[in-house]
Amino acid sequence: MTLVTDTKAPRIAIVGATGAVGNTLIGLIESRGLRYRSVHLVASARSAGTELTVDGVAYPVQAVDEFDFGQVDLAFFSAGTEASEQWVPKATEAGAVVIDNTIAYRMDPDTPLVVPQVNAHELDERPKSGVIANPNCSTIPLVRLLQGVERRWGIRQAVVSTYQAASGLGHPGVDELKDSSRAALESPGEEYPNKEFTPSLAFNVIPKIDRFLDTGFTLEEQKMLQESRKILGMPHLDVTTTCVRVPVVTGHSEAVWIEAQGVVDRDELVEVLAELPEVTVHDRESRREFPTPTTIDDPYRVHVGRVRVNPNNPRAFWLWLVADNLTIGAALNAIQIAEELIARDTL
Numbered sequence: 001m002t003l004v005t006d007t008k009a010p011r012i013a014i015v016g017a018t019g020a021v022g023n024t025l026i027g028l029i030e031s032r033g034l035r036y037r038s039v040h041l042v043a044s045a046r047s048a049g050t051e052l053t054v055d056g057v058a059y060p061v062q063a064v065d066e067f068d069f070g071q072v073d074l075a076f077f078s079a080g081t082e083a084s085e086q087w088v089p090k091a092t093e094a095g096a097v098v099i100d101n102t103i104a105y106r107m108d109p110d111t112p113l114v115v116p117q118v119n120a121h122e123l124d125e126r127p128k129s130g131v132i133a134n135p136n137c138s139t140i141p142l143v144r145l146l147q148g149v150e151r152r153w154g155i156r157q158a159v160v161s162t163y164q165a166a167s168g169l170g171h172p173g174v175d176e177l178k179d180s181s182r183a184a185l186e187s188p189g190e191e192y193p194n195k196e197f198t199p200s201l202a203f204n205v206i207p208k209i210d211r212f213l214d215t216g217f218t219l220e221e222q223k224m225l226q227e228s229r230k231i232l233g234m235p236h237l238d239v240t241t242t243c244v245r246v247p248v249v250t251g252h253s254e255a256v257w258i259e260a261q262g263v264v265d266r267d268e269l270v271e272v273l274a275e276l277p278e279v280t281v282h283d284r285e286s287r288r289e290f291p292t293p294t295t296i297d298d299p300y301r302v303h304v305g306r307v308r309v310n311p312n313n314p315r316a317f318w319l320w321l322v323a324d325n326l327t328i329g330a331a332l333n334a335i336q337i338a339e340e341l342i343a344r345d346t347l
């Protein structure tokens with residue numbers, strides 16, 4: 001049990017508790033033994049009154065527009081950007097610190113954008129805005145690796161292609177992938193009324209995530225550049241990406257090409273990556289091993305494989321990474337931010 005009476009333990013709200021990220025947050029609060037004095041589960045009016053359990057205790061879901069944020073010290077938000085824009089200011093005005101999973105505050109100069117393994121020092125003080133932003137789900141695993149390469153060799157450029165799962169769009173994304181795949185098998189040729197993915201994601205890949213910008217890049221691709229620069233404190237970092245949705249339920253993959261400032265020795269690269277916190281390199285036994293979204297055995301680590309130095313340019317190399325988007329890419333990063341705040345007494 002992590003429900004405690006200790007007055008130092010925070011009172012917590014989870015806004016978006018019924019969603020894919022919210023459900024994962026609840027599971028992590030339980031499994032990591034996060035100590036809390038009270039917990040409040042919040043979502044839209046649609047699910048008000050439904051019951052969810054935390055540590056074996058049933059709690060009714062409360063509608064956000066009726067929720068008093070004065071009751072909590074810490075609020076996790078994963079209810080979409082519009083909900084964050086509307087309700088995060090109410091939470092911070094009421095005195096709560098917010099850990100926000102949406103794009104709403106990520107590039108705000110008064111809001112730290114934090115991956116605890118990379119820039120936890122930004123949590124030494126309570127942020128001016130009262131908000132700590134959780135980065136994009138593909139950016140989090142990438143910057144964790146980029147930091148190791150930057151420290152050892154320096155980075156000239158990184159070129160990334162992502163292979164992002166349907167659960168990146170939450171429960172509705174997963175439901176639509178399953179239903180449209182079933183329909184495509186049962187009634188081939190018949191059009192399925194997709195809402196989340198256009199065109200259909202069933203037996204398909206879609207090289208567009210989020211909306212197109214005037215540059216021709218998508219917002220998802222721009223997020224990966226801007227957020228990587230902010231987290232790593234490298235305003236001129238050159239990261240360019242193509243973000244692709246693939247018919248996988250959970251687990252984002254990325255093919256990453258990095259050109260370093262100096263010549264890279266493959267064995268040393270594997271050592272550097274393997275020594276990064278909570279990273280597993282699937283390489284030591286045999287170079288033919290590789291991680292995939294359905295075969296990784298630990299969703300709390302970044303999995304790396306296919307580490308190859310380019311024989312024609314030994315400063316450049318490829319790697320393949322797989323990271324669970326709901327844990328590493330969202331809920332676990334948020335919980336680790338909370339753990340760091342509690343350890344630093346900056347809540």
Ligand SMILES: NC(=O)c1ccc[n+]([C@@H]2O[C@H](COP(=O)([O-])OP(=O)(O)OC[C@H]3O[C@@H](n4cnc5c(N)ncnc54)[C@H](OP(=O)(O)O)[C@@H]3O)[C@@H](O)[C@H]2O)c1
Pocket residue numbers: 015016017018019020021022042043044045046047048064078079080081082083101102103135136137167168169170171172325326329330
């Ligand atoms: N899925 C990922 O891999 C991932 C990764 C990083 C960040 N995120 C971000 O996290 C957020 C949630 O994603 P998700 O995947 O958990 O989505 P989801 O499964 O669709 O869940 C959405 C949650 O938000 C609630 N909600 C929606 N509109 C609301 C409103 N106006 N007011 C209050 N609550 C509202 C929903 O409540 P009801 O049940 O009442 O509708 C539900 O609890 C999104 O902003 C997303 O971009 C997701």
